Structures are given as structure tokens and as C-alpha cells.
Amino acid sequence: MTTNSKIGKKEFWQSYTRSCTLDASWNYERMQNLAFGYMMVPILKAVCKSKEEMAKALKRHLEFFSTTPHIVTLLVGILGAMEEANQEEENFDESSINAVKASLMGPMAGIGDSLIWGTLRVIAAGIAISFSMNGSILGPILFFLVLNGVCFPLRYFCLKQGLRWGTDFLYTIGKTNIMQRVTDSTAIVGLMVIGSMVSSMIYFELPMLVGSGDFKQPLQEYINEIMPGMLPLAAFAVMYYFLDKNVKTTTLLAWVFVLSLIGKYLGVL
Amino acid sequence: MDSTLFQSVMLGIIAFFGYMHSFMGSTMHNRPIIMAPLVGLLFGDLEKGIMIGATLELIWMGAFPIGASNPPDMVSGAIIGSAFAINSGQDIPTAVAFAVPIASLVLVFDNFMMTFYIPFLSSKADKSAEQGDFKGVERMHLLALLSTKGLYSILVGLGFYLGADSVTKILSSIPQFVTDGLNVATGLLPAIGFAMLAKMIMTKRLMPFFLLGFLITSYMRVSVLGSALFAVVIALLLNFSGLTGTKEDVANDNEF
Numbered sequence: 001m002t003t004n005s006k007i008g009k010k011e012f013w014q015s016y017t018r019s020c021t022l023d024a025s026w027n028y029e030r031m032q033n034l035a036f037g038y039m040m041v042p043i044l045k046a047v048c049k050s051k052e053e054m055a056k057a058l059k060r061h062l063e064f065f066s067t068t069p070h071i072v073t074l075l076v077g078i079l080g081a082m083e084e085a086n087q088e089e090e091n092f093d094e095s096s097i098n099a100v101k102a103s104l105m106g107p108m109a110g111i112g113d114s115l116i117w118g119t120l121r122v123i124a125a126g127i128a129i130s131f132s133m134n135g136s137i138l139g140p141i142l143f144f145l146v147l148n149g150v151c152f153p154l155r156y157f158c159l160k161q162g163l164r165w166g167t168d169f170l171y172t173i174g175k176t177n178i179m180q181r182v183t184d185s186t187a188i189v190g191l192m193v194i195g196s197m198v199s200s201m202i203y204f205e206l207p208m209l210v211g212s213g214d215f216k217q218p219l220q221e222y223i224n225e226i227m228p229g230m231l232p233l234a235a236f237a238v239m240y241y242f243l244d245k246n247v248k249t250t251t252l253l254a255w256v257f258v259l260s261l262i263g264k265y266l267g268v269l
Numbered sequence: 270m271d272s273t274l275f276q277s278v279m280l281g282i283i284a285f286f287g288y289m290h291s292f293m294g295s296t297m298h299n300r301p302i303i304m305a306p307l308v309g310l311l312f313g314d315l316e317k318g319i320m321i322g323a324t325l326e327l328i329w330m331g332a333f334p335i336g337a338s339n340p341p342d343m344v345s346g347a348i349i350g351s352a353f354a355i356n357s358g359q360d361i362p363t364a365v366a367f368a369v370p371i372a373s374l375v376l377v378f379d380n381f382m383m384t385f386y387i388p389f390l391s392s393k394a395d396k397s398a399e400q401g402d403f404k405g406v407e408r409m410h411l412l413a414l415l416s417t418k419g420l421y422s423i424l425v426g427l428g429f430y431l432g433a434d435s436v437t438k439i440l441s442s443i444p445q446f447v448t449d450g451l452n453v454a455t456g457l458l459p460a461i462g463f464a465m466l467a468k469m470i471m472t473k474r475l476m477p478f479f480l481l482g483f484l485i486t487s488y489m490r491v492s493v494l495g496s497a498l499f500a501v502v503i504a505l506l507l508n509f510s511g512l513t514g515t516k517e518d519v520a521n522d523n524e525f
Contacts, residue, residue, distance in 0.1 A: 020294035023334065025413035027387035028380075031337070034391050038410040041403045055401035062391070062398055062406065066336065069295040109336070117333045118470055121297060125326055126493035128302055132323030135316035139323060140303045148296050155294070184513040185504040187470040188478045189497060194467050195482025196496035201327055202463070203456030229487035235457055239464035249331070250373055252461050257366075260457065261450035269453050 006046045007080055007163060014042035015076050016159055022069035031066040039072075043080040047087050057083060060098055067105040068112025070151045075104055077162020085166065111182055119190040120150055126197050202232035208268065273433050276311065276356075280348055281426030283307045287344040288418035301325035301347035301368070308351040321351045321364045328365065328458040329372075331465025342379055345425045346372025352429050357437035362451035365458070367436075371428070375421065382420075387413045478503070 018039040025034040040061045048054040067075065079101060086092045124146040132139030206219045223230050242252055263269035286307075287299040298304075302322040309318015325347050332340035350368025354360065390409045397405025467479060478500070485491040485499065507513045 021292045021410070021414070023291035023295050025387055025390070025410050026291075026334070026339075027383045027391060027413075028337065029384075029388035030391060034387070034394055034406070034410040034413055037394065037398070037406045041407060045403065051401040053401075054403065055399055058398035058401065058403060058406055059395070062394060069291075113335050114470055117335060118466065121333065122330070122466060123493070123497045125300075125302065125330065126497070129323045129326055130493060132302060132319050132326070135319050137306070137315070137319065139319055140306050143300070143302050144296070144298060148294070151296070152294060181508060181513045184475075185508060187472075187475050188504045188507070188513075189500040190470050191467065191475055191479040192482030192500035192503075193493060193497050194463050195479040195484075196486040196491065196493050197330075198460070198463050199483050199486035200493065202459050204453075204460075227487060229483065232460065233483060235460040236463055236467075239460045240467060243461075243464050243468050249461060249465065253369060253458065256457050256461070257451070257454050260452075260454035261447060264446045264450035264453060269450075 005081075005163075006084060007043055008046070011042045011046050011080075012159065012163075015039060015080065016073065016156065018042065019069075019073045019076055019155060019159070022072050030062070030064040032069075033062050033065050036065040036072075037062045039076060040079070040083075043076075043083060047080075047084045049087055053087065056094075063098065063101075065101070065105060067109040068116055070116045070155055071108060071112045071158050073155050073159035074162040075101065075108060077159045077164070078104070078166060079162075081163050081166030111186075114183060114190065115186045116151065119186045119193070121147060122190060122193050122197075126193055126201075129201065198232055198236045199229040202235055204231045204235050206231065206269070273430060276352070276433075277426040277430035279311050280308065280352055280429050281422045283311070284344050284348050284425040285418060285422035287348070288421060292414055299344050301329060301343055304344060304347040305351040305364070308348055309355060312352065312355040314355050317355055317361075318351055321354065321361050322347070324361050324365060324455055325350070325368055328369070328455075328462055330459060330462030332462065335469070339376065339380065339383070341369075341372035342375035342421070343372055345375040345421060345428070348425050349428050349432075353432065353436050353440075356433060357440050359440055360448075362448060362455045363440060365455050366451050369458075375424070378424075379417075379421070382417050386417070 018041070021038065022032050022035045025038075026032060027034075037058060040057070044054060044057050044061075048057055061079075079097060082097050082100065086094055086097065124143050127146060128139040128143035130139075131142060206223070208219050209216050210219045210222070211217060227233075239252060243249070260269065283304065287304050290296050290299040302325075305322030305325060306315060306318040309315045309321070312318075325343070329340065329343055332343065334340060346368035349371050350364040350366075353367050354364035357363075390413045394406045394409040397403075397409070471479060482496050482500070486493075486496060491499070504513070
């Protein structure tokens with residue numbers, strides 16, 4: 001925030017709270033458009049000089065919008081700074097506001113979705129589930145704290161940086177490959193966690209007995225000697241294969257139910 | 270007020286609280302790992318609620334909103350599933366057997382609202398915007414939220430109220446192999462969730478990291494948290510040595 005900006009503490013915190021509602025009116029036509037308009041109102045109220053300017057700005061921000069809710073404040077900051085510049089500077093190119101919005105929401109969603117939904121949520125759930133499985137209240141509490149302990153400060157930081165960067169952001173980011181580096185790093189963490197969960201959180205065993213006489217023991221024991229978690233890995237690979245062939249998840253769900261029932265009925269599982 | 274009615278109202282309130290997560294910072298307290306324990310608390314069996322939550326969370330691990338795809342409605346599924354299971358003294362697989370189809374069913378309804386109803390409100394917001402009337406825009410956003418989420422919450426309460434008695438009767442006459450089969454399915458279902466997640470981020474180049482995570486847990490019993498910490502160190506090391514952020518086919522002459 002520059003010192004002579006019209007976007008003061010009040011507007012900052014109003015934008016912050018309103019950014020928390022980004023997914024509340026999601027729709028198929030323009031996705032988060034209503035929420036985005038709602039979110040921009042405090043800043044627009046502060047910077048717009050006339051009702052006509054307000055109308056133009058509101059229409060701009062009711063266009064199609066989609067990005068990860070937890071980091072949207074970065075864009076709110078950048079666009080807020082641009083809206084102010086638009087009102088103050090005479091030869092400001094108005095169409096650049098929508099251009100920046102449209103060009104940033106995609107990459108931001110790419111990073112944000114894999115960072116928040118794909119990695120952070122998975123880690124939080126992974127840690128929490130190990131507690132919840134044993135009926136410990138720590139499970140739900142940890143899930144909430146790990147996740148939101150990161151997300152709310154991140155949301156604040158993004159808004160601050162966004163307002164500071166304004167239009168310079170595109171220029172800075174374009175010169176480095178930081179986007180790809182962040183995506184790669186979060187993917188590494190995400191994938192290792194998923195691998196670890198495949199091994200410890202899928203339960204699939206073959207209890208049937210093999211061998212004869214005194215050497216008779218469950219098939220599962222042999223499998224465990226070769227590679228513990230081999231069957232969960234196989235189950236994962238099968239699901240991955242079918243998803244890759246564009247089989248719907250609901251179809252897969254139904255098959256798992258049906259095959260499990262048949263397997264139990266025939267006594268092979 | 271009889272107890273079923275009271276429970277139904279409370280379930281509706283829990284549902285509303287869950288749905289409001291998208292109004293409170295997308296905090297994800299709509300996830301089953303938090304919703305199911307709340308239902309458990311209401312029915313006086315917190316521990317079972319927590320365990321149902323863990324199982325449903327695993328099953329829906331791959332379910333989250335991304336771009337234009339919406340996950341099953343976990344709030345209604347988790348709440349009604351846990352409520353039926355705990356209320357009729359059944360176990361975790363029963364909760365799963367109700368939760369999964371209910372969540373998919375409610376998504377169909379939700380999709381209908383998000384295709385027709387909310388876009389209708391958003392066209393009304395356009396009209397306000399043309400007048401520079403920001404209050405009109407704000408109203409439509411809040412109306413979209415409160416009317417849809419309120420309606421779904423009532424459905425959750427109503428679903429339990431109408432189904433509670435008959436469900437308990439049906440459940441007591443189910444043969445053993447069905448219960449056991451559901452148990453097997455419950456253990457297997459997370460595989461779908463993990464596959465959906467992996468599909469989103471897996472590339473050939475990054476696949477070894479998936480296998481590494483799997484192997485250290487399988488052979489060395491490293492916990493999920495431990496695995497995550499190892500992964501952070503590996504990612505840092507690779508960043509320091511400049512090995513991330515490069516695509517095989519794209520030359521990057523901007524770096525350094």
C-alpha cells in the first residue's frame with residue numbers, strides 16, 4: 001500500500017473478509033463472478049469518482065472468473081491497485097484490467113489448486129486421519145488447524161503483496177520460471193504423501209489359506225514377505241488405469257461395491 | 270418435541286454450518302472428517318463419528334472442487350450416512366453405503382441450481398451493475414448463498430426425519446455377507462480417491478517420488494507426516510541445485 005493510496009486499512013480488511021466468500025455463489029455460467037464483484041465493492045467504493053465509473057467497474061468484475069479461493073487476494077490487490085490507477089491517471093488503458101485478470105486467474109488457479117487442494121489438504125488429511133482412525137478428537141482438530149493455519153495468513157500475505165505490486169507483478173513473474181518451480185516442488189511433496197497413503201490407508205488383504213498341513217498359512221503372509229502394501233498398490237494402479245481411460249468415478253465406486261459383495265459371497269475375499 | 274424431530278433440526282443446523290465453509294474462507298470444515306464427528310456428538314457417540322469421518326475422508330480424498338468440476342455433496346452424504354449408522358447402532362461400512370449415493374444424488378440437485386438458478390441471479394446483478402448500484406450486486410451474491418445452502422440444509426434434516434425409522438428396520442435384516450462385503454469395499458474405496466489425486470499432479474518425470482513415498486512407508490513404516498517432511502527436504506535440495514522448474518522440451522534461458 002502506498003502512503004497516498006485511497007485503499008486504506010478499512011478497505012484492506014473489508015476486501016480480506018469478503019474474499020473469504022469466493023466460492024459461495026459458484027455457478028456454471030460464470031463461476032465465481034458474483035463473488036468477485038462482491039469482493040471488489042469496498043475498493044471500488046473508495047476509488048471510483050462517479051456513478052458511471054462505478055457501473056463500468058462493476059460490469060468488469062462480474063465477468064467470468066475462476067481461481068483458487070485461498071489465494072485470490074493476490075489478484076484483488078493487483079486489480080485494486082489498477083482500478084485506482086485507472087481513476088487517477090488520465091491515459092490509463094482500461095482494458096488492461098480485464099486483460100491482467102484473465103491472464104492471471106489461470107496460472108494462479110494452477111498453482112493454487114495443486115498447492116492448497118492437492119498438497120496442503122492432502123497432508124492435513126493424511127496427518128489427521130491417522131488420529132481419527134483410532135477415534136481421537138485430535139484428528140478433526142489437527143485437520144482444521146494445519147489447513148487454516150496456513151491458508152488465512154497466506155490470504156493476508158497475498159493481499160498485501162498484490163496491492164504493493166500492482167501492475168509490476170506481471171513483469172516480475174514473466175522474467176523468472178518461479179511458477180513452474182513452485183508447481184514442481186508442491187507436486188513432489190504431494191506425490192510422496194499420496195504414495196505413503198496408498199501404502200498405509202488402503203485396506204485390501206487376501207485372508208485365504210494356502211499350502212498344506214503344518215505349512216498352511218494365509219496368502220497375505222507370503223505377500224507381506226515380498227512387499228508389504230503390494231495389494232493396495234495394485235488396487236491403486238487399477239483405479240489409475242481406469243481413470244486414465246476416462247471411466248467415471250461413480251462407475252468405479254459402483255464396481256468396487258459390487259465386486260466386494262460378490263467376493264465375500266463366494267468367500268474369496 | 271420428539272427426539273427424531275429434534276435430531277433432524279440439529280442435523281439441518283450442522284449441515285448449514287458445513288455449507289457455510291465457502292462463506293468463511295473455504296476452511297474445508299465441510300469435509301467428512303469434521304462433519305461426521307459433529308453428528309457423532311449429537312447422537313452421543315463422538316468416537317464412532319470420528320472414525321466414520323476418517324473413513325469417508327479417505328474415500329473422498331480425490332473429491333474437491335477444481336475448475337468446472339464439482340465433487341459429490343459431501344455435507345449431506347456424511348451427515349445422513351453417519352446419522353443413520355449411529356442412530357441404528359450399525360458400523361462404519363453402513364455409513365459409507367448411505368453416504369456415497371446420497372452425496373452423488375444431492376450433487377445432481379446442486380448442479381441444477383448452479384446451472385439455472387444462480388446464473389439467473391447473476392443476470393439480475395448485471396442489471397444493478399449497469400446502474401452503478403453496488404448494493405444490488407452484493408444482494409444477489411448473498412441471496413445465491415443463503416437460498417441454496419438453506420434449502421440443502423432443510424433437505425438434510427428432512428431426509429433424516431423421513432428415513433430414520435424405516436432405515437433402522439431395513440438394516441436389521443441385512444445378511445452377514447453384505448455387511449462383510451461393505452467392509453471390504455470401505456477398505457478399497459480410498460484407492461479411487463488417491464488415483465484421482467495422483468492423476469492431477471503425476472507426470473512421468475515426477476513418478477519416482479510417488480514410488481519413493483510408497484516404499485518408505487511400506488518397508489520402513491514412515492508415517493504420512495514423516496513422508497511429507499522428507500519430501501520437503503528433497504524439494505528444497507532439488508531447488509537449490511536448480512533441478513526443478515525445467516521442462517525437458519522447453520529451453521529456459523532466463524534462469525541465472
